Amino acid sequence: MHFVSLLAAASTLGLVLSAPNRVAKRAGKMQWVGVNESGPEFGDGIFPGLYGKDYIWPTLSTYDTFIARGFNTFRINFYMERLIPNSMTGSLDPAYLSNLTEQVNYVTSRGAYAMIQPHNYGRYYKEVITDAAAFGKWWQTVATVYKDNPRVIWDTNNEFHTMSTALVVQLNQAAINGIRAAGAKQTINVEGNAWTGAWTWTTSKGTDGKTNADLMGSLTDPENKLVYQMHQYLDTDGSGTSPNCVSSTVGAERLVAATNWLRANKKIGLIGEFAGGVNAQCQTAIAGMLQYMNDNSDVWQGALWWAAGPWWGTYMYGLEPTNGAAYNAYMPILQSAFAGSGSGGTTTATSTTSSRTTSTTARTTSTATTTRTTSSPSPTGNCASKWGQCGGNGWNGPFCCVSGSTCQKSNDWYSQCL
Ligand SMILES: *[C@@H]1O[C@H](CO)[C@@H](O)[C@H](O)[C@H]1NC(C)=O
Numbered sequence: 001m002h003f004v005s006l007l008a009a010a011s012t013l014g015l016v017l018s019a020p021n022r023v024a025k026r027a028g029k030m031q032w033v034g035v036n037e038s039g040p041e042f043g044d045g046i047f048p049g050l051y052g053k054d055y056i057w058p059t060l061s062t063y064d065t066f067i068a069r070g071f072n073t074f075r076i077n078f079y080m081e082r083l084i085p086n087s088m089t090g091s092l093d094p095a096y097l098s099n100l101t102e103q104v105n106y107v108t109s110r111g112a113y114a115m116i117q118p119h120n121y122g123r124y125y126k127e128v129i130t131d132a133a134a135f136g137k138w139w140q141t142v143a144t145v146y147k148d149n150p151r152v153i154w155d156t157n158n159e160f161h162t163m164s165t166a167l168v169v170q171l172n173q174a175a176i177n178g179i180r181a182a183g184a185k186q187t188i189n190v191e192g193n194a195w196t197g198a199w200t201w202t203t204s205k206g207t208d209g210k211t212n213a214d215l216m217g218s219l220t221d222p223e224n225k226l227v228y229q230m231h232q233y234l235d236t237d238g239s240g241t242s243p244n245c246v247s248s249t250v251g252a253e254r255l256v257a258a259t260n261w262l263r264a265n266k267k268i269g270l271i272g273e274f275a276g277g278v279n280a281q282c283q284t285a286i287a288g289m290l291q292y293m294n295d296n297s298d299v300w301q302g303a304l305w306w307a308a309g310p311w312w313g314t315y316m317y318g319l320e321p322t323n324g325a326a327y328n329a330y331m332p333i334l335q336s337a338f339a340g341s342g343s344g345g346t347t348t349a350t351s352t353t354s355s356r357t358t359s360t361t362a363r364t365t366s367t368a369t370t371t372r373t374t375s376s377p378s379p380t381g382n383c384a385s386k387w388g389q390c391g392g393n394g395w396n397g398p399f400c401c402v403s404g405s406t407c408q409k410s411n412d413w414y415s416q417c418l
């Protein structure tokens, strides 16, 4: 249906960057649109790992670049083991938490959503998590920290796979219960088995012979704010490891079965990871997928590109501003599809409404370089600059703020100049 308009949009891509106002805004209808932020989840299996060597935090200023272009949701990838080491029922690592909180507060203070996403594939120290109660406790501990921030979104875990679907359901339910037990009322993204693939939602079986469609609909939430997060890549096997897309229409096609399931079960969905290579066929396929989601916004409420982050180097899907391999080719398409979506993108955080968020995770054949490029707000004189950290457990930096901002406590681990 929209193929013609897509081609028209594609043909104007060259103009979009230089003259954005000449391109009619299409009405984006989704709540949560944005990108995955990578870095903290690098160094898989190296726990706790070393900051600057094994992992890195996203560069704070890149959030502003995206927000200015209509993105309102950031899926922040990290590891459960680094945030709560030793055991899932243990306590938070104050230093890692402080850095995560800095990211979360930076994003939400700008009116965007921060999706808290343990990139763990249903594993803790590489073992499939079978203790649902301990997993629920992990979530209760984490949710307690951010329960009062209305722009936080929870994502139970990245891409459960190669396990029992019934167990995946149990773990998701334990996470929901733990988050609610903490008193947190924000939106929760749940993820399915089989890498939470949208195109295989109704067909891929877990080790118990059950598909996500068979069992995931039974999850319950007293707040009624569940979002079913699925992932979708457009290469032959859907793994997101090739720059090629199957066809120019594969994006929309791969969402049809999941769309029908969501609608039949009265659920809301979000594509937490998607991407295509830098070529015309993929660009058309991605634009088509986003158009399809906007057209079916009764069930699709979010889309997050995979991925930005400071260490992607020349990675084919890298969206890091402004020299990521996919940045120039895909920002106009994403901006066009996201325009008018959600309520983010403002520069002040005033809303007290709770929100749903989207999350995407992706697999990466990570060839991370060890270039370190952080550009968090730097202290001015002896005081922290606006948006900077100005206190919290374990904080060694300035405790005062430059004039025009005041130090406000977010929680025991983080105070920020606002
Ligand atoms: C937190 O970030 C700072 C840089 O902002 C870095 O020096 C420190 O090592 C990081 N700590 C952790 C645990 O990530």
Ligand SMILES: *[C@H]1O[C@H](CO)[C@@H](O)[C@H](O)[C@H]1NC(C)=O
Pocket (backbone or CB within 6 Å): 038, 041, 042, 119, 239, 240, 241, 306, 361, 362, 363, 364, 365, 366
């Ligand atoms: C996304 O990142 C994770 C870990 O960083 C990796 O395992 C996965 O393969 C990546 N996805 C893609 C499509 O590159």
